[in-house]
Amino acid sequence: MKVLLVFAHPERHSLNGALRDVAVAELEAQGHEVRVSDLYAEGWKSEVDRADFPNWPQAEALRINAASKKAFEADNLTADVKAEIEKLLWADVLILQFPLWWYTMPAILKGWVDRVFAYGFAYGVGEHSDKRWGDRFGEGTLAGKRAMLIVTTGGWEEHYSARGINGPMDDLLFPINHGILYYPGYDVLPPFVVYRVDRFHQTDFESVAERLRARMRTLATTGPIPYRRQNFGDYLIPAMTLRPELGEPGASGFALHVDTHAAE
Amino acid sequence: MKVLLVFAHPERHSLNGALRDVAVAELEAQGHEVRVSDLYAEGWKSEVDRADFPNWPQAEALRINAASKKAFEADNLTADVKAEIEKLLWADVLILQFPLWWYTMPAILKGWVDRVFAYGFAYGVGEHSDKRWGDRFGEGTLAGKRAMLIVTTGGWEEHYSARGINGPMDDLLFPINHGILYYPGYDVLPPFVVYRVDRFHQTDFESVAERLRARMRTLATTGPIPYRRQNFGDYLIPAMTLRPELGEPGASGFALHVDTHAAE
Numbered sequence: 001m002k003v004l005l006v007f008a009h010p011e012r013h014s015l016n017g018a019l020r021d022v023a024v025a026e027l028e029a030q031g032h033e034v035r036v037s038d039l040y041a042e043g044w045k046s047e048v049d050r051a052d053f054p055n056w057p058q059a060e061a062l063r064i065n066a067a068s069k070k071a072f073e074a075d076n077l078t079a080d081v082k083a084e085i086e087k088l089l090w091a092d093v094l095i096l097q098f099p100l101w102w103y104t105m106p107a108i109l110k111g112w113v114d115r116v117f118a119y120g121f122a123y124g125v126g127e128h129s130d131k132r133w134g135d136r137f138g139e140g141t142l143a144g145k146r147a148m149l150i151v152t153t154g155g156w157e158e159h160y161s162a163r164g165i166n167g168p169m170d171d172l173l174f175p176i177n178h179g180i181l182y183y184p185g186y187d188v189l190p191p192f193v194v195y196r197v198d199r200f201h202q203t204d205f206e207s208v209a210e211r212l213r214a215r216m217r218t219l220a221t222t223g224p225i226p227y228r229r230q231n232f233g234d235y236l237i238p239a240m241t242l243r244p245e246l247g248e249p250g251a252s253g254f255a256l257h258v259d260t261h262a263a264e
Numbered sequence: 265m266k267v268l269l270v271f272a273h274p275e276r277h278s279l280n281g282a283l284r285d286v287a288v289a290e291l292e293a294q295g296h297e298v299r300v301s302d303l304y305a306e307g308w309k310s311e312v313d314r315a316d317f318p319n320w321p322q323a324e325a326l327r328i329n330a331a332s333k334k335a336f337e338a339d340n341l342t343a344d345v346k347a348e349i350e351k352l353l354w355a356d357v358l359i360l361q362f363p364l365w366w367y368t369m370p371a372i373l374k375g376w377v378d379r380v381f382a383y384g385f386a387y388g389v390g391e392h393s394d395k396r397w398g399d400r401f402g403e404g405t406l407a408g409k410r411a412m413l414i415v416t417t418g419g420w421e422e423h424y425s426a427r428g429i430n431g432p433m434d435d436l437l438f439p440i441n442h443g444i445l446y447y448p449g450y451d452v453l454p455p456f457v458v459y460r461v462d463r464f465h466q467t468d469f470e471s472v473a474e475r476l477r478a479r480m481r482t483l484a485t486t487g488p489i490p491y492r493r494q495n496f497g498d499y500l501i502p503a504m505t506l507r508p509e510l511g512e513p514g515a516s517g518f519a520l521h522v523d524t525h526a527a528e
Contacts, residue, residue: 010313013325046310046371049274061277064363065418065462099328103443104368107310107375114371137429154329158503163511165401165494165504167518172439174431179367198329230429239422240429247427250514254431 001220003027004091006037008098008109015197015205016152020097022209023150026216035087039108045080046111052078068119077118084116088142093219094186096176097150099197103172113180122184130238137178138229140185146219147186149173150212154198169193174254178227187224226262234259265484267291268355270301272362272373279461279469280416284361286473287414290480299351303372309344310375316342332383341382348380352406357483358450360440361414363461367436377444386448394502401442402493404449410483411450413437414476418462433457438518442491451488490526498523 005023009016020036027034050056053067055076071077077085088094098105105113117123122142126135135143151173153160160169169191177188192215194200194208215222228234234246247256269287273280284300291298314320317331319340335341341349352358362369369377381387386406390399399407415437417424424433433455441452456479458464458472479486492498498510511520 010311010328011326014327040311040313044311046375047274047304047308048365048370049304062275063278064274101312102374102377102381102447103439104374106312107371107378110366110368110374111310111371113366117366156502156504158505161505162516163505163508163520165499165506165521166443167438167521168516171435171517172443175367175436175439179430179436183366235429238420240420241422241425241427242429244427252426252432253435253517253519255517256427257429257431 001092002033002035002090003093003095003219004035004037004087005095005097006039006109006112008039008096008106008112010040012041015194015200016097016099018205019150019152019194019209019212022212023095023097023216026213027219030217032219035091037084037087037112039112042080044108044112045115046108048111048114052081052115054078065119065124069124072118072120081115081118084112085118085121088116092145094142094145094147094181095150096147096181098152100151100153100172103166105176117180117184125184132231133237133240135185136183136230137227138182138185139231140183143185145186146189146224147181148189148215148219149176149191149193151191152194152197155195157193157195160193160195171254177225178254178257182225182227188227189219189222189224226259228257228259265356266297266299266354267357267359267483268299268301268351269359269361270303270373270376272303272360272370272376274304276302276305279458279464280361280363282469283414283416283458283473283476286476287359287361287480290477291483294481296483299355301348301351301376303376306344308372308376309379310372312375312378316345316379318342329383329388333388336382336384345379345382348376349382349385352380356409358406358409358411358445359414360411360445362416364415364417364436367430369440381444381448389448396495397501397504399449400447400494401491402446402449403495404447407449409450410453410488411445412453412479412483413440413455413457415455416458416461419459421457421459424457424459435518441489442518442521446489446491452491453483453486453488490523492521492523 024034050062053071056067098109125140128134159166162168181188242256271284288298314326317335320331362373389404392398423430426432445452506520
């Protein structure tokens with residue numbers, strides 16, 4: 001398979017850097033082709049702004065969706081964004097690796113999403129009407145591909161458990177896994193999370209590395225999170241609410257959008 | 265009161281720009297002092313990197329928490345970050361205004377949080393031990409102040425309802441309201457959200473503006489979201505899990521951390 005790893009940590013000589021090396025080495029040992037987008041090393045620009053849309057009329061107020069649509073259609077996106085889009089189309093698997101900062105991804109990675117996930121590419125795909133709200137959440141440009149997160153955090157696993165003060169890790173990552181990755185079509189694998197990294201010792205490393213190698217060996221076979229597909233009957237359209245008869249009794253919020261009856 | 269509005273939209277001539285003007289005008293009409301941090305206009309740097317910590321040894325691998333702690337203590341943070349910290353200390357109320365992009369804030373605003381919320385200022389405050397996990401979630405440097413979000417989104421309110429496909433808006437904003445604002449001590453007011461902005465018409469504007477003015481008039485009196493405080497008995501320390509006897513039956517995830525019995 002072809003794997004793109006997007007790396008969003010400012011320091012190569014860090015736990016994240018070491019885990020990246022472990023992942024890449026294991027993937028290559030398995031015969032996969034790997035490319036890395038090292039956002040800090042490449043000086044990635046994080047802000048969506050007028051410079052992203054050089055053909056947008058200077059005299060006109062910038063409307064992001066319209067500008068993104070026009071630029072994508074006309075192949076006028078900037079070179080850095082086009083290069084990332086090409087990598088996403090090339091890769092069978094996308095891995096986003098980052099430290100959890102303030103309960104979500106660092107700004108530079110959010111800026112990669114904001115800029116690369118263009119209208120017509122990652123959103124605004126397919127028919128948009130009162131009968132069909134686009135090809136998304138289970139369909140889209142990136143359907144058939146797989147994605148997963150590699151995340152490090154200083155907090156303890158208990159702090160991110162069902163009753164932990166930070167909120168459950170799966171819920172904190174839902175806006176990324178469901179809202180960013182599943183949205184344009186990816187099958188999203190369960191995340192690889194390393195806790196307590198602030199007091200991480202060299203002696204802890206090998207067991208974490210081995211757990212990561214195991215995940216890299218099973219990229220093709222690990223079952224994805226069974227999110228519900230938008231356009232296959234589970235949702236009322238255009239309200240986009242889950243049909244009243246669906247969902248576990250007592251379930252609410254993000255958990256409703258996982259089909260717990262789905263075959264593994 | 266003193267109000268800081270952090271504005272994170274690339275286009276001044278936009279719905280967000282117009283709502284910002286409405287908010288500022290109403291606040292000033294009420295006699296409040298208002299300052300605006302217009303992140304795009306000021307060319308805000310979004311990425312946490314080595315340049316943020318000029319005194320960190322060049323030969324040493326960058327450790328963000330340690331570098332942030334050292335720079336904050338020695339008053340060596342960069343001038344742009346120090347200016348924002350001064351504004352936060354000055355303001356009684358913080359308003360973050362942004363368009364919801366990919367279910368969370370734009371990169372430039374995340375970069376404001378990542379860089380301004382320094383160790384010793386917004387986190388790493390107070391005693392850290394197995395008995396007390398810092399002054400956070402209800403205590404901290406910014407305790408006694410209020411914060412709220414002004415958010416615009418293209419989707420419909422139904423899409424963000426309890427059973428909506430995007431997940432409930434309150435849950436999507438929890439990592440911001442609870443994880444970024446409540447964490448360093450703010451009392452967090454319910455967000456002001458405008459839906460369906462992609463097809464927003466001039467005729468819709470006045471009713472939204474009036475709703476926003478009403479919120480600006482009641483900044484001091486609106487009851488905050490009653491998040492549970494970390495260090496007042498609701499959580500087991502150091503596991504930081506909610507005590508087994510607390511929480512509504514059937515509640516799970518983020519909702520557990522709101523005390524539904526709290527007096528309004």
